[in-house]
Amino acid sequence: xxxxxxxxxxxxxxxxxxxxxxxxxxxxxxxxxxxxxxxxxxxxxxxxxxxxxxxxxxxxxxxxxxxxxxxxxxxxxxxxxxxxxxxxxxxxxxxxxxxxxxxxxxxxxxxxxxxxxxxxxxxxxxxxxxxxxxxxxxxxxxxxxxxxxxxxxxxxxxxxxxxxxxxxxxxxxxxxxxxxxxxxxxxxxxxxxxxxxxxxxxxxxxxxxxxxxxxxxxxxxxxxxxxxxxxxxxxxxxxxxxxxxxxxxxxxxxxxxxxxxxxx
Amino acid sequence: xxxxxxxxxxxxxxxxxxxxxxxxxxxxxxxxxxxxxxxxxxxxxxxxxxxxxxxxxxxxxxxxxxxxxxxxxxxxxxxxxxxxxxxxxxxxxxxxxxxxxxxxxxxxxxxxxxxxxxxxxxxxxxxxxxxxxxxxxxxxxxxxxxxxxxxxxxxxxxxxxxxxxxxxxxxxxxxxxxxxxxxxxxxxxxxxxxxxxxxxxxxxxxxxxxxxxxxxxxxxxxxxxxxxxxxxxxxxxxxxxxxxxxxxxxxxxxxxxxxxxxxxxxxxxxxxxxxxxxxxxxxxxxxxxx
Ligand SMILES: Nc1ncnc2c1ncn2[C@@H]1O[C@H](COP(=O)(O)OP(=O)(O)OP(=O)(O)O)[C@@H](O)[C@H]1O
Ligand SMILES: [Mg+2]
Numbered sequence: 001x002x003x004x005x006x007x008x009x010x011x012x013x014x015x016x017x018x019x020x021x022x023x024x025x026x027x028x029x030x031x032x033x034x035x036x037x038x039x040x041x042x043x044x045x046x047x048x049x050x051x052x053x054x055x056x057x058x059x060x061x062x063x064x065x066x067x068x069x070x071x072x073x074x075x076x077x078x079x080x081x082x083x084x085x086x087x088x089x090x091x092x093x094x095x096x097x098x099x100x101x102x103x104x105x106x107x108x109x110x111x112x113x114x115x116x117x118x119x120x121x122x123x124x125x126x127x128x129x130x131x132x133x134x135x136x137x138x139x140x141x142x143x144x145x146x147x148x149x150x151x152x153x154x155x156x157x158x159x160x161x162x163x164x165x166x167x168x169x170x171x172x173x174x175x176x177x178x179x180x181x182x183x184x185x186x187x188x189x190x191x192x193x194x195x196x197x198x199x200x201x202x203x204x205x206x207x208x209x210x211x212x213x214x215x216x217x218x219x220x221x222x223x224x225x226x227x228x229x230x231x232x233x234x235x236x237x238x239x240x241x242x243x244x245x246x247x248x249x250x251x252x253x254x255x256x257x258x259x260x261x262x263x264x
Numbered sequence: 265x266x267x268x269x270x271x272x273x274x275x276x277x278x279x280x281x282x283x284x285x286x287x288x289x290x291x292x293x294x295x296x297x298x299x300x301x302x303x304x305x306x307x308x309x310x311x312x313x314x315x316x317x318x319x320x321x322x323x324x325x326x327x328x329x330x331x332x333x334x335x336x337x338x339x340x341x342x343x344x345x346x347x348x349x350x351x352x353x354x355x356x357x358x359x360x361x362x363x364x365x366x367x368x369x370x371x372x373x374x375x376x377x378x379x380x381x382x383x384x385x386x387x388x389x390x391x392x393x394x395x396x397x398x399x400x401x402x403x404x405x406x407x408x409x410x411x412x413x414x415x416x417x418x419x420x421x422x423x424x425x426x427x428x429x430x431x432x433x434x435x436x437x438x439x440x441x442x443x444x445x446x447x448x449x450x451x452x453x454x455x456x457x458x459x460x461x462x463x464x465x466x467x468x469x470x471x472x473x474x475x476x477x478x479x480x481x482x483x484x485x486x487x488x489x490x491x492x493x494x495x496x497x498x499x500x501x502x503x504x505x506x507x508x509x510x511x512x513x514x515x516x517x518x519x520x521x522x523x524x525x526x527x528x529x530x531x532x533x534x535x536x537x538x539x540x541x542x543x544x545x546x547x548x549x550x551x552x553x554x
Binding site: 086105 | 353424427430431433434436437438439440441442443444445446447448
């Protein structure tokens with residue numbers, strides 16, 4: 001369904017971040033993408049969804065194909081209309097809009113008013129907590145509720161492929177578990193293909209059909225969760241990564257809230 | 265008491281029109297962080313185009329008004345396309361300079377086409393006197409209040425009910441997140457500029473109906489600044505309440521204290537507000553969850 005072939009991404013014309021990134025996301029599956037801070041996971045998702053442009057990033061080499069069509073360097077509007085929806089890192093709900101208005105914004109590319117209320121109901125069946133708070137301003141929701149809203153907003157667009165960027169970020173383990181279960185349900189019931197970017201390797205390997213591990217802008221390992229979990233090297237590799245990730249995260253203010261949960 | 269009611273009605277009329285002009289200004293600032301120094305010229309153009317339609321082309325005022333609004337939409341779209349879009353990603357000061365340039369340009373165009381002489385405006389709204397609670401006020405002023413209120417209600421519906429209105433507020437909140445859901449930021453900016461031009465045109469038509477057309481109408485636009493600073497640059501209710509406060513204040517000061525002072529009172533308020541509450545009475549609070 002989605003394939004990245006030797007993708008190279010450069011920011012500001014000089015900073016090379018993706019260096020020959022290749023991966024496949026087959027239709028109807030959940031594919032995990034793991035890696036430490038700064039590996040280039042978010043950049044990979046932005047390259048797919050077209051959100052690199054406003055950050056002065058560019059796909060300079062390789063190709064990204066969705067349903068057989070090249071999509072690199074297209075406008076995000078066009079890509080959303082083709083059926084790819086990115087749930088951005090850090091939730092990014094519209095703080096001054098109500099829960100329901102946030103969901104309506106998610107349905108922006110959909111046509112026809114009639115189905116709107118039906119779609120809202122559909123989102124509320126996955127996230128009953130949002131229904132209770134539908135008139136509330138999103139900025140005052142808890143972190144977990146905001147993450148649910150961010151995923152609900154994506155559901156409103158009925159994407160064929162949903163890109164989830166670290167949905168577990170800053171959430172309590174129980175809530176992460178709940179959100180991952182809902183993601184699995186969405187995948188089964190709506191037939192939505194999911195590309196899941198995570199730092200939480202353990203949980204990701206529980207829900208994914210296939211996973212990639214990336215480091216410094218390229219894939220270094222891939223396989224089914226069983227293969228990856230049983231591979232002794234992988235455990236080593238994770239531990240190694242944890243150290244790197246930790247040191248990095250202290251320097252990087254953006255990530256001060258993050259907790260490492262490698263194989264926790 | 266009569267004088268008080270008289271002044272109140274006058275103040276509310278001016279205030280309602282100021283609110284309309286301020287609304288467009290706030291809309292642009294809210295969605296794109298741009299301070300539009302050409303808002304007064306939008307008012308001017310609205311008034312002159314309507315003047316041309318009615319006086320020079322002898323159209324009924326209803327049709328004239330529709331054409332005026334279409335021209336306003338076109339101007340909004342053009343400004344976004346030709347002035348704002350090439351400046352995306354440039355420092356905000358460049359964009360502000362561009363709107364100052366735009367204001368001179370529009371003023372020059374207006375004086376080239378229509379000259380600099382003030383002209384009487386054929387009143388398209390009847391101005392026969394109406395007596396209310398002992399005060400006498402032109403019916404046109406009451407109409408102005410009514411139309412402004414109607415516009416404000418329509419805007420409120422637009423922002424809370426329509427897809428484009430909600431998308432516009434989404435862009436104001438988080439531009440990149442809005443893009444991630446397929447909202448075209450360029451299109452939203454074009455909407456914002458068009459709506460700003462339309463509200464200004466209606467405001468311009470209302471002022472012109474009361475005082476006639478002339479280049480000094482743009483000065484009315486200048487009074488938008490005290491209004492938005494008072495109400496909060498990014499607050500739509502602030503624009504409305506700020507407009508009414510400034511309108512009333514000017515009327516009372518003019519009536520009770522004397523001419524002259526009413527011209528500067530709003531700028532005195534502006535300076536005081538900047539000193540004690542720079543984000544305005546209703547400026548958006550920053551939601552911070554920790
Ligand atoms: N807009 C940008 N301009 C320049 N460099 C950038 C930009 N965005 C990201 N980078 C750099 O690209 C590298 C990869 O960043 P990216 O956000 O893709 O990492 P990530 O794998 O998502 O990390 P994390 O787990 O911390 O979110 C980092 O070194 C980062 O500094
Ligand atoms: Mg990231």
